[in-house]
Amino acid sequence: MIDAILNAAPAWALSHAAPLLIMVPLFLAPLLALVPTGRIAWIISIAATGISFLFALILLGLVQTSPIGVVSYEVGRWPVPLGIELRVDALNAMILLIVTTIGLLSSIFSWPTVVAEIPKQKRALFYSAFLVCFAGLNGVAITGDAFNLFVFLEISSISTYVLVALGSGRDRRALPAAFNYLIMGTIGASFYIIGIGFLYAATGTLNMHDISTHLPELAGHRSVQAGFAFILVGLGLKAAMWPLHQWLPNAYSYSPSFVTMFLSATATKVALYALIRFLFTVFRPDYGFEISAFSAILMPLGIAAMVVCSFQAVFQTDVRRILAYSSVAQVGYMILGVSIGTTAGLSAGLFHLVNHAMMKGALFMAVAGVVLTYQGTTIRDFAGLGRSAPWTMTAFAIAALSLIGVPLTAGFQSKLQLGFALFDQGLWWAVGLVVFSSFLAVIYMGRVLEAVFFQPPVNPRKARKEAPILLLIPLWVLALANLYFGIAADFPLGLARDAAAAAFGVEAFR
């Protein structure tokens, strides 16, 4: 399919794919602030995310066919260490594909939930903020310039605060949640920029590739190590690395359901990508301070996240909070994979990142359908929905099984890879903890599934009421993707392996 797109694409699309991918949504976003009605804004946002999706496919194809595995674009034709470079290799081509796919699916499904949750005069502006956020997330993934990454991180974050706060029409607690997120997110971004300042002071350049070539001669340099520490904490905050995740459960529980779905599948993933980019491409995993950071910081924190937050999820009564805590736990799996510090570990972490985007996307989409038709998100509200909304809830169940890691689902494949990578390094106890945390997932998802399928409805007079078809189609696309990639995992696994190889600077293409 990618070959067909590469052949069909005109020459300008091939040579300008990288800037067009971010600039088309960024150009259409202010246009949406001018259009009169939300419905036009919705259609334009589908078009914008669809165009970005096509360019992401083109970039993936270009990276896979390129001899060096890198697509580089000089903005304004300023030569590379001076100007801003858009640099795409297998690692960020994969992230771009995830973000644009989820962006396209979520903007298709968004209309019914936006009508239900957003006041009429704010709908066009809501879509405008969504496209800014979408463009910002893609910009973080695509840029090769450390400062430009900060700018895009702020573009996406500031629009995210707005999107979360717009949940106040349904629940006023969205406002403190958004404010809390704003404070934490700003601290994270400040830490990141302080770290970049230290690196700039030591190396005199902002281009990430250029920084990485200067760093080996600065071994033991204090400001490099301080920069590393600041960047680790700053991006860890954005990626909801335990214990810096406190902003996440509230932000996910009270924002509009469309925003929850989009953010859970993209925002923390992109921040985690930025962290991986710094850990593996800018800094090298064989630097002394990074080895100790892996074993003394990232691995314990990743394990703590997957155990502690799974426990916290067990005791929640609101389904969206269960899923939010589970998101932090899943970030823990990814960080555990990254912290092994081997190609296998990194590819397992990235593979889980892809799968988690699929399963959390599907779960939150199904919850959005329930919010739309039944106006409730507690487990009690879910009781008996298996009978009244079978299509929505079957997709929910598939994604829930995938989250647990049942064989024949995507979640199983990535946990298997994570287990292999841990065994390779003799970390059998960590494998045990992964299995233990999966058992906790059985408990917290099982509570929801039990209510859905085996309890009588709270209100038996409720007629059979399915989510609208616009919502069911993207939901089932994601649910079937969970099943398909659980059986034939070649495509995402190949992407993750290429990405890990690219992060390590090894040329290991299939």
Next chain:
Amino acid sequence: MNTDHHVILRVIAKMLIPVITMFAFYVQFHGDFGPGGGFQAGVIIAVAVILYALVFGVPAAMRAVPPVFTRSLAAVGVMIYAGVGFWAMLQGGHYLEYQALFHEPPGEHHGQHIGILGIELGVLCGVSGAMLTIFYAFAGRVAEIRDEDW
């Protein structure tokens, strides 16, 4: 007898606002070859309107410069900036490559000049629009919840 004790303020403000606006444009068009540029000029223009709002009241300022206009101005500013980039791309150059705007050989700088002026115009619109929108959002805010409702 006129009881308006703000008469001096009003007269001085009326005199100052055109001067402030003029100074903003001086900063704007100075920006392509010296200190200055769209951001500073946008802030100064916004200051002229904010001074008007402080002296004559926010409703009067909103009649003169409506909130819909400021919001649209901010959006149009971003589109002008991005549009210059697309223009360069349509002329066969890279994104935001000013040299490609008029297909000039190296050494001629007409495209560089027009390009940076266009960008600065976009920044002017964006910054002044955003500043005024923020000002209106704070100044024109009516309390949604009264204190005793908590």
